[in-house]
Amino acid sequence: MTSLKKILGGNVRQYGIVGALFVIVLLFQVLTHGKLLLPNNLASLVQQNAYVMILAIGMVIVIVAGHIDLSVGSLVALVGGASALLMKEAGWPWYLAVIAGLMVGALAGAWQGFWVAYVGVPAFIVTLGGWLAFRGLAILLVSRTVAGFPGGFISISNGSVTNSLGYIGNRDVVTLVLGAVTIAALVISQLRSRRTLRKHELQVEPLTPMIIRVVLFGGIIGAFTWILAGSRGGTPIVLLIIGVLIVVYSFVMSRTVFGRNVYAMGGNLQAAILSGVNTKKMNFWIFVNIGTLAGVAGIVTASKAGAATANAGTMYELDAIAACFIGGTAVTGGIGRVSGVIVGALIMGVLNIGLSIMRVDPAWQSVVKGVVLIFAVAFDLVNKRRAGGR
Amino acid sequence: MSDDTTSDDTTSDDVILEMRAITKTFPGVLALKDVSLSVRSGEIHAICGENGAGKSTLMKILSGVHPHGTYDGEIAFEGKPVQFRGIRDSEHHGIVIIHQELALSPYLSIAENIFLGNERSTHGVINWNRTDAEAAKLLARVGLSERPDTKIFDIGVGKQQLVEIAKALSKEVKLLILDEPTAALNDEDSARLLDLIRSLRERGITCIVISHKLNELIKIADRTTVVRDGETIETFDMHGDRKVTEEDLIRAMVGRPMDHRFPDRTPNIGEEVMRIEDWTVHHPIQQERKVVDGASINVRRGEVVGLAGLMGAGRTELAMSVFGRSYGTNISGRVIKDGKTVTPHNVHAAIEGGIAYATEDRKRYGLNLLADIKRSIASSALGKVSRWGVVDPGVEATVAERYRTDLDIKAPNVDVLTGNLSGGNQQKVVLSKWIFTDADVLILDEPTRGIDVGAKYEIYTIINRLASAGKAIIMISSELPELIGMCDRIYAISQGRVTGEVPREEATQERLMRYMTMESDTQKEVTR
Numbered sequence: 001m002t003s004l005k006k007i008l009g010g011n012v013r014q015y016g017i018v019g020a021l022f023v024i025v026l027l028f029q030v031l032t033h034g035k036l037l038l039p040n041n042l043a044s045l046v047q048q049n050a051y052v053m054i055l056a057i058g059m060v061i062v063i064v065a066g067h068i069d070l071s072v073g074s075l076v077a078l079v080g081g082a083s084a085l086l087m088k089e090a091g092w093p094w095y096l097a098v099i100a101g102l103m104v105g106a107l108a109g110a111w112q113g114f115w116v117a118y119v120g121v122p123a124f125i126v127t128l129g130g131w132l133a134f135r136g137l138a139i140l141l142v143s144r145t146v147a148g149f150p151g152g153f154i155s156i157s158n159g160s161v162t163n164s165l166g167y168i169g170n171r172d173v174v175t176l177v178l179g180a181v182t183i184a185a186l187v188i189s190q191l192r193s194r195r196t197l198r199k200h201e202l203q204v205e206p207l208t209p210m211i212i213r214v215v216l217f218g219g220i221i222g223a224f225t226w227i228l229a230g231s232r233g234g235t236p237i238v239l240l241i242i243g244v245l246i247v248v249y250s251f252v253m254s255r256t257v258f259g260r261n262v263y264a265m266g267g268n269l270q271a272a273i274l275s276g277v278n279t280k281k282m283n284f285w286i287f288v289n290i291g292t293l294a295g296v297a298g299i300v301t302a303s304k305a306g307a308a309t310a311n312a313g314t315m316y317e318l319d320a321i322a323a324c325f326i327g328g329t330a331v332t333g334g335i336g337r338v339s340g341v342i343v344g345a346l347i348m349g350v351l352n353i354g355l356s357i358m359r360v361d362p363a364w365q366s367v368v369k370g371v372v373l374i375f376a377v378a379f380d381l382v383n384k385r386r387a388g389g390r
Numbered sequence: 391m392s393d394d395t396t397s398d399d400t401t402s403d404d405v406i407l408e409m410r411a412i413t414k415t416f417p418g419v420l421a422l423k424d425v426s427l428s429v430r431s432g433e434i435h436a437i438c439g440e441n442g443a444g445k446s447t448l449m450k451i452l453s454g455v456h457p458h459g460t461y462d463g464e465i466a467f468e469g470k471p472v473q474f475r476g477i478r479d480s481e482h483h484g485i486v487i488i489h490q491e492l493a494l495s496p497y498l499s500i501a502e503n504i505f506l507g508n509e510r511s512t513h514g515v516i517n518w519n520r521t522d523a524e525a526a527k528l529l530a531r532v533g534l535s536e537r538p539d540t541k542i543f544d545i546g547v548g549k550q551q552l553v554e555i556a557k558a559l560s561k562e563v564k565l566l567i568l569d570e571p572t573a574a575l576n577d578e579d580s581a582r583l584l585d586l587i588r589s590l591r592e593r594g595i596t597c598i599v600i601s602h603k604l605n606e607l608i609k610i611a612d613r614t615t616v617v618r619d620g621e622t623i624e625t626f627d628m629h630g631d632r633k634v635t636e637e638d639l640i641r642a643m644v645g646r647p648m649d650h651r652f653p654d655r656t657p658n659i660g661e662e663v664m665r666i667e668d669w670t671v672h673h674p675i676q677q678e679r680k681v682v683d684g685a686s687i688n689v690r691r692g693e694v695v696g697l698a699g700l701m702g703a704g705r706t707e708l709a710m711s712v713f714g715r716s717y718g719t720n721i722s723g724r725v726i727k728d729g730k731t732v733t734p735h736n737v738h739a740a741i742e743g744g745i746a747y748a749t750e751d752r753k754r755y756g757l758n759l760l761a762d763i764k765r766s767i768a769s770s771a772l773g774k775v776s777r778w779g780v781v782d783p784g785v786e787a788t789v790a791e792r793y794r795t796d797l798d799i800k801a802p803n804v805d806v807l808t809g810n811l812s813g814g815n816q817q818k819v820v821l822s823k824w825i826f827t828d829a830d831v832l833i834l835d836e837p838t839r840g841i842d843v844g845a846k847y848e849i850y851t852i853i854n855r856l857a858s859a860g861k862a863i864i865m866i867s868s869e870l871p872e873l874i875g876m877c878d879r880i881y882a883i884s885q886g887r888v889t890g891e892v893p894r895e896e897a898t899q900e901r902l903m904r905y906m907t908m909e910s911d912t913q914k915e916v917t918r
Contacts, residue, residue, distance in 0.1 A: 196784040202791060203803060257772045257779045264769055267758030274716060274747065274755055275770040275823070276738040334760040 017328055017343050020376065024347055028354030035357050036350070039231035042224070047157055047304065049349035050238040051076070051313075054297040055320035056327070056341040057249050058290035063324050064253075064266045065286050066333035067123035071112065071130030072294040072320060076313030077138035079105050079298030084146040084308030087153065094153040102295040108134060109291015110284070117283035131317070139310040147307035157304035160233025161240065171226065172234030179225025182243075183218045190214055238300060245293075250338045262286065266333030322369070323348055326376040347372070405469075406431040406596050407452075407565060412463035414447055414456065421447045422461070422620045429565070434587060434597045436607040439617035439643055439842075445600050448617070449567055453487040454480040467565075484564030488554045490573060490840075494542045501525035501538035504557045528556040532586055546701075548579030555586065566590065567598045572606060573840055576701035576868060577903075584610050602842060604636040616642040644844050652875035653847065655854040659878065660691030663862040664745070664831045669723035671704075671711040671886075677719055681707045683886040685723075689831060689862040694853065696877035697866045698902050704886040705866045706750060709833045713747035714740035727831070741770060746829035748820050750836035750866070752813070756820050759809030763801060764790035766808050766819050771827045793822035797852055814845025821852055832856060833864045838872065850876060870899045884908045 028036045035041060055072050062069045083101035086092040092100070108130065115126045165173035190210055197204045228235065253259040261282050264272040273279055297316065302308045327344025329336030351372060355365045407429040414422040422444045429435045437445050450456045452465065454474030465472050467483055474480045477487075494503045501521050510520040525538035532552045536545060542553065551571060558566050568587070572580040580603075587597055587610060601607055607614055608628065615625045616639060623642050626634045640651075671682040682704045689695045699705045710717035712725060714737035725732050727743060734740035740747075749755040757766055767790045768775045775786040790804040797818045801811060808819055817837060824832055834853065838846045853876065857863055867873050873880050874897045882890040882905030890905030 193783075197787070200784045200788040200791075202784075202787050255781050255783065257776050257781060260765065260769065260772055260781060263761065263765075264758050267760040268754075270755045271749075271758055272769075274713075274737060274749060276714075276736075276741045278736070278738060334758065 016380070017326065017340060017347070017376070020379070021343050021347050021350070024350050024354075028350060028357075032354060032357045036354050037227060039227050039229075041353060041357065042227050043160075043231040043233065043236055045346075045349050045353050046239050046242070047236050048353065049345060050157065050242055050300050050304075051297045051316060052319045052323050052345040052348060053242050053342055054245060054293055054300060055290075055316060056323040056345045057245055057338055058293035059317075059320040060324050060327070060329055060336045060338060060341045061249075061253065061262055061286055062123070062290050063321075063329050063331075064333055064336040065262045065283070066266045066269060067116065067283070067286070068321070069112075069123065069127045069130075069287070069290050070317050071108075071127040071134055072290065072297070073313040073316035073318075074131050074134035074138060075105060075108050075291065075294040076298040076301050076316055077308075077310060078108065078134045078141065079295045080302035080308040080312050081138050081142035081146070081310065083153075083299060084149070084302055085141065087149055088146050094150045098153070098156075098299050101299050102292055105295020105298065106288050106292045109288040109294070112291065113284035113287030116287060117280040123287075135310075138312075142308055142310045145307050145309045149303070149306060153303055154306055155237060155303075156241075157236075157238050157300050158306075159237050161235040161237060163234055171229035172231075173229075175225060175229035175234040178235055178240075179221060179229070182221050182225075186218060186221070187214055241296070241300070245296075246338060246342060253338055258282075258285075263334060266330075266335075268334075319348060320345075322373050326373060328380060344376075347376070404431045405429065406467065408464075408466040409448070409452065410464045410466070412448065412451060412461055412465075414451060414461040420620060422451075425463075425617070425620070425622050427615060427622060428625075429596060429598060430613070432591060432594050432596055433612040434591055434599060434610050436611035436614040437598060437600045437617060438602065438604065438607060438614060438639060439623075443617045443643075443842075444620040445617050446569065449487060449569060449598070449600065452480070453477055453485060453567065481561055484562060485567070486558040486561055486563040486565070487567040488551075488558060488569065488571065490570040492547070492550050492554055494550055494553060496543040497541060499539045499541055500529065500534075500536060500545075500553050500556075503542055503553060504528060504538075504560050506557075508561065524560070525556070528559050529553075531559060532556045533582070546579075548575045548582070548701075551575065551579075551583060552586065555590075563595060565596045565598065567600075569600045570602065570840070571599065572601065572603060578700065580606065602840070604639050604843075607639070608634065608636065614639065618643060618645060640843055643842070651843075651847070651871075653851045653854055655694075655857060657692065657694075657878050658858065659693045660860065662688055662690045663728060664689050665726040666708075666712060667724040667726065669708065669712070669725075670721070671707055671718035672720040674717070674719050681718060681886050682711065685883070685886070685888045687864075687881050687888060689864055691830075691860050691862055692857050693879065694857050694863040694865055694877045696873035696880035697864060697883060698870060698873055698880055699883035699906050701868070703883045703906065705883055706835055707886075708883070709747055709835055709864065709866060712740075713737065713745055713833065716747075741827050741829070744828070744830045745833070746770075746824035746827055746831070747833045748824050748835060748837060750839060752816050752820055757808050757816060760807065762805050762807050763794065763799065763811075763819055764804040767793055767804075767822045767826055770823050774826070774828075789826065790822075793818075793826070797822055798848060812842075812845070814841040814848070817841055817845070817849060818852070821849070825856065829861070831862045831864065833866070835866045836868065837865065838867070838869070870902055873897070873902070874899065882906045882908075 025036065059069060059072070079101045082104045083097040086097040086100055087094055112126050112130050115121045116123045161174050163172050163174055165177065167173060168176070194204055194210070253262065261272065261277045264275065264277055265279055265282060269279065298313065301312055305312065323345035324336065324341045325331065325344070326347055327340035327342070329341060348369065351369055352365070355368060405428055409425065409427040412422050412425045425444065425448060427448065439445050447456070451461050454476045457475045458473035467485070472483060495506065498506070504525050505521055510517050510524060522538045529536065529538060532555050534549060534552050534556070536549065542550060571583055575583060584606060587599065590597060599607070599611065611628050613625055613627055614634070616623045626638065628634050665688040667686050669682055669685045670680060673679040673681050685708055687695070697705045707717050711721050714734045715721060716737060725734070732743050734743050734745065753759065758769070761769070764787050768786045772781065775781055775789060787804055793799065794801065794804055799815050799818045801815065808816055811819065837853065838849050841849065853863060853865065865873065865877060878894050880892045880897050880902060881888050882892065882902050884906050889908040892901060
């Protein structure tokens with residue numbers, strides 16, 4: 001167990017969830033007689049769950065900072081509706097409508113951020129208000145379903161990266177190249193962090209665990225890439241969007257002053273204030289950020305459905321919150337990582353798609369997901385208690 | 391029954407508690423090695439030792455927090471072997487522990503708290519008349535005149551401590567364990583509490599008191615057991631032929647003689663760095679109340695200035711209101727830094743202006759216990775380890791590593807969470823954090839609270855080094871010997887006013903205490 005700990009970089013809590021994802025994937029692979037990991041199913045796993053991952057990235061920042069955002073599902077509908085009307089009624093080009101949609105999200109976030117940061121209304125209340133108000137605005141805006149979007153808009157969630165490099169066998173070369181680049185980036189980042197440590201004459205971990213770790217995660221990415229390259233379109237465009245968001249936000253949370261301050265606020269708000277963190281400004285921007293990301297999710301959702309409806313995004317906020325908690329985010333704030341909540345979102349996604357392939361009644365799907373949520377957090381707590389010792 | 395007979399004529403029959411050969415391991419750590427403790431019936435038995443020596447673990451075993459089976463060894467209570475599975479088990483036998491962090495519910499009344507989990511009820515319906523009547527009786531026994539329906543929220547820490555004791559009495563306690571009972575109390579409240587503990591002894595209640603305050607132990611304990619590195623070192627008979635001194639206890643605690651409790655420093659005092667003039671601060675809620683009233687103080691380069699005052703005198707409030715207006719409303723007065731009037735309206739501006747404030751309550755206001763050492767040290771000066779808002783982890787770790795070595799923070803590396811450090815080492819992290827901001831005025835609020843003797847000496851050494859390096863230090867402390875031992879000059883504060891200024895050579899506890907207890911009315915007469 002200790003050797004395993006070393007290999008995984010001491011962060012057993014994080015990897016426990018990766019292990020859980022692995023087990024769930026294997027389970028459904030068996031239960032669906034191998035259908036789960038078919039190339040096209042893998043592609044739709046990504047496309048159908050893009051919204052959870054996007055929202056969860058914003059949500060983890062909010063939760064780590066010690067707040068919650070209940071309004072994102074309603075905001076998804078409002079942004080989707082606004083973009084749809086700009087395209088269909090006002091005749092805007094789709095990319096301008098997308099930008100406008102993101103701005104609607106940011107504005108809604110700024111509205112909520114104002115009340116949380118500068119008036120001090122608890123985020124639960126403010127976003128409960130947003131949950132009601134944004135849904136209401138969406139209904140006023142989109143009285144009937146708006147459909148028939150330009151192709152460019154549709155392909156955000158349904159399209160794939162153009163195959164410009166041909167095929168090896170039946171595998172899309174563009175996808176394979178992207179996979180190879182990702183693995184290379186992983187190796188380089190590991191080597192760079194070693195070099196930084198050595199440059200500053202700090203303790204460097206032995207080489208073997210690092211190699212095992214790189215082989216393990218490189219292998220997972222490689223396998224994923226290989227399967228995905230065999231899918232109908234290759235790499236879904238939305239996967240690129242998610243990939244960029246993951247990289248950017250992982251960096252923001254672990255390496256920037258902004259990220260440090262988020263963890264500081266969630267870990268001990270009073271100490272953060274007395275350390276000179278401008279908590280008001282932080283809170284404001286945290287909500288602007290999740291509003292914008294809810295905008296992205298709104299665009300992705302409308303694109304996926306090919307239509308904007310007033311009840312789009314219903315319960316999305318709870319999916320995002322669940323993904324955060326399954327992914328090891330602490331309910332009390334201060335703890336949580338972007339990589340963790342992505343794994344949490346994938347667990348939810350695999351459950352969704354696996355149960356759908358098995359043609360399980362949606363009502364029962366809901367029951368299963370609810371139980372898994374509790375199991376995941378309980379497992380995490382028990383693990384932590386054991387690791388803590390006292 | 392006088393104290394002397396209990397302690398002199400004790401035979402083994404009088405032993406109420408016998409812990410034999412207790413050994414306890416946590417994963418990878420041997421916390422207690424073959425510890426034995428024998429407590430006589432009706433005595434006040436003190437336990438002291440450095441932080442991490444094993445005192446709390448021993449008491450957790452005794453009270454059943456660490457249940458039977460998780461440790462080796464035997465416990466006999468009132469002559470019979472006992473095996474506690476939880477707190478309820480030990481309380482059932484009459485053993486009650488009062489933790490350092492009080493376990494009272496702030497929004498419930500005194501009476502409700504006293505009978506929490508032990509309600510005066512019939513068939514689940516609470517009998518409020520009985521509850522209040524019995525609570526009033528218990529309050530009288532501990533010398534509290536508050537009404538039983540007063541909310542805990544509305545009474546001070548000192549009185550809360552007394553409520554805890556009343557709660558213990560309601561459980562028909564035979565052995566009362568108090569963990570650092572006076573740590574958060576001022577001298578007056580401490581004295582009252584110690585009197586109460588003495589009066590409990592007269593009623594036949596045995597007490598175990600864990601404390602860092604050696605002078606208090608010497609005053610009240612019948613016997614004192616010293617624990618060091620998970621072993622019992624020695625049990626002193628405090629009424630023996632030779633008087634036990636603080637030095638005896640310290641020697642046993644640290645395993646070496648401590649000739650000087652305060653390290654020497656040759657003051658090299660330069661020009662004035664900061665002056666606070668006519669500083670008045672109002673209470674944030676009761677806005678007509680002045681918490682700090684026309685205070686004027688100054689501090690010079692290389693000088694350690696003390697602020698002495700009883701709890702509630704306004705020392706912390708003065709410091710925090712200067713530090714970026716972190717406390718109070720309707721603040722007036724002037725802060726002059728390096729000859730210029732400055733107005734630090736928020737903490738960030740104060741830090742930029744070269745002022746640092748290390749809080750009196752590390753865990754609540756000082757540290758993010760979920761963060762590791764390196765992030766904690768950088769947290770107030772992230773600008774110094776980042777460019778364009780991006781933190782350089784290499785620089786951050788190097789900086790932290792430097793402070794770990796310089797200040798001797800006892801941790802294998804800087805990736806250890808601050809929550810896993812002892813109080814003394816947490817305080818070193820806090821000091822590192824503020825030293826790293828390059829402040830030239832450091833306000834240290836109770837820098838050695840809850841820290842063991844050895845670590846205190848190290849903190850003093852750090853403070854002296856800072857002063858020698860030309861920093862201006864303002865030190866707030868409730869321990870007068872500490873102020874007298876460390877400071878070049880001491881201001882006394884009473885009810886928000888500066889009532890006296892005493893240079894090192896003239897500082898005595900008596901003189902300071904006289905200024906600290908000066909009523910504001912008499913003060914007004916003096917100034918007029």
